[in-house]
Amino acid sequence: MNNFNFCSPTYFAFGRGTESRAGELCVKYGAGRVLIVYGGGSAVRSGLLARVKERLDEARLWHTDLAGIKPNPTDDRVYEGIDVCRRERIDFILAVGGGSVIDTAKGIAAGAVYDGDFWDFYSGKAVPRSALPVGVVLTIPAAGSEGSGNTVITKVDGLHKISIRTEEVLRPRFAIMDPELTFTLPPFQTACGIADMMAHIMERYFSNTPGVEVSDRLCESVLTTIIGQAPIVMRSPDDYDARANIMWCGMIAHNGTCGVGREEDWSSHALEHEVSAVYDVAHGAGLAVIFPAWLTWMASHNPHKVAQFAGRVFGVEQLASPEATALEGVARLKAFFRSIGLPVTFAALGVANPDIDLLVRKLVEDKGQPIGNYVRLTPQDCREIYLLGCGD
């Protein structure tokens, strides 16, 4: 086991009706003048936004809006938010939405207190040392941004989609998580969220670090839970307990609990970020294509952990070789993704002929090379993995 630091200080208020605590929690964590960041569609239509604003009014908090944040959120909205913060002397940012909204809020929070260009944090020129406090009312369980110190933003100029991770600075102060808010999520979006949270666990799970039984087992327990609960939420979108389990799994998948003491990988995310940046597909759907392709490639290059995954998560018996066991595990994962309506090929993703040269070139530009840790991937390896995503 490697040395590690772990600190997940976010206060989670979980369950039915917890959005009624939005005002109280903003006050507790120091809010006076609040920027509310949201997407627009369902948070407005469902009345959630209006209810949250009522609570802020009751708590005598001044507030203004930054609306219309879109999936695969972009730097232009972050710049806009930073301008609002400075103009309106904002001291707290409340994100009402899913990962795109929260990640935008985090970018604004770091940028608003920084003298330079906020993109410096994403380009690696600077590290955020402080930020405005961020609170969350979560509506989409997927990205895990409600409990993580991470944010992913796409630079419109060049479509560079970059993620950064901070130990503490960008972790939300509180996250309100009401599973009932997710009852109306469309099936495809629910499924994409499931793929995303599974990927967050698997990026940590596939590691060569020895002696990490506790985090191996924690990863497997959350994956097993997700795989068991997913068919229930797909079949019965208003099953409270299944929605609640999925929602908490999405948080625990990404707040660091599953990654302590181990080298992580993150090449599937890097490979996918180029796909969603270039083709504007849903990140979770892209992962459902890329992760099985990556695992297939790993089955013939470093199968041991893929075989363990197959056995412990999907109950595959040990076959003739670790590679065979691993490949059977990948087949089960693909079957699972298909069963909840996700694509597992580029064609099914709606990208009939991906420009693999472009994807690899952008990957090298954005992430350097090689990428990953479970096996260090050269650009040629990445090309092979993208090609595996074109198969069946």
Next chain:
Amino acid sequence: MNNFNFCSPTYFAFGRGTESRAGELCVKYGAGRVLIVYGGGSAVRSGLLARVKERLDEARLWHTDLAGIKPNPTDDRVYEGIDVCRRERIDFILAVGGGSVIDTAKGIAAGAVYDGDFWDFYSGKAVPRSALPVGVVLTIPAAGSEGSGNTVITKVDGLHKISIRTEEVLRPRFAIMDPELTFTLPPFQTACGIADMMAHIMERYFSNTPGVEVSDRLCESVLTTIIGQAPIVMRSPDDYDARANIMWCGMIAHNGTCGVGREEDWSSHALEHEVSAVYDVAHGAGLAVIFPAWLTWMASHNPHKVAQFAGRVFGVEQLASPEATALEGVARLKAFFRSIGLPVTFAALGVANPDIDLLVRKLVEDKGQPIGNYVRLTPQDCREIYLLGCGD
């Protein structure tokens, strides 16, 4: 799943050599004048205490000592610590040791800023609203106090051993966890710690709350890890990875991760606290007697979760009845405890003829009645469970 709040803000510095960060972390969390609380034996002999003091000196922190805290820590030492805090204007408490030391530090931390008698918090007359900040250098993985908001203190007058839980106030600001510090723990103490951390998970696991798959699976994953790593640490006390896994399991067992969204039980702890208060046995050893007795009683009164435990943690196949499956699980748990040198009967614990009348009478005095949630236990039920601990 029940509504819940969860906040575990402690900063964990985990791994080899992390005790060298004691000064830096005390400063980060606001220390100026530090009370160092410790037991005395191994922390002094190993040189750990001297090294920690050196780091505090380097960080220019004034410090003084409260030494000689014993297992099953008592209120007299808490009063003494509170006096030192007031006399010396202490603003930070550093606990160097295991659960007894940390729990004493927490009692002092709450009492030092309270106008009344600190025992009010333990007797239920008052709730701690604030406390001095506490830091930890952990030497015994067992109680999980390094990550919890809990503390257990015994009132010498009447031998009342009482535990309290706070959501945030008494959680340590930081915990330094170096597995190498545990290499020299005697085998019996190692085994007692293992029983204690397993009990912390099982007190949460045995619950009738429906729809808690994620926390069920998290509990099972940590139990499975402990059961797998325990034989290694018993055989090879200086196996770093096994010690590291056990150490992290002890934290995650009790910081709340395993208990979210479910009604917990805690009657085995209540039953055991009377035993260790009256007979001054090691808490973990007492739990190795009481928990199997409690589970045996449950097998005939509410077997469903005990049968699930048997299947998922010990791999017991489903037998003719849930009761039979449950009992086979209890037999495996007892065999496991015996295999690491723990008693599973009062006689083996060194209490040949426990005064069960006295234990039940004190239990009713200290905890009221009924106790527990998985099945509500009357005094007569408790008597039956104590009697089961007298069997084989």
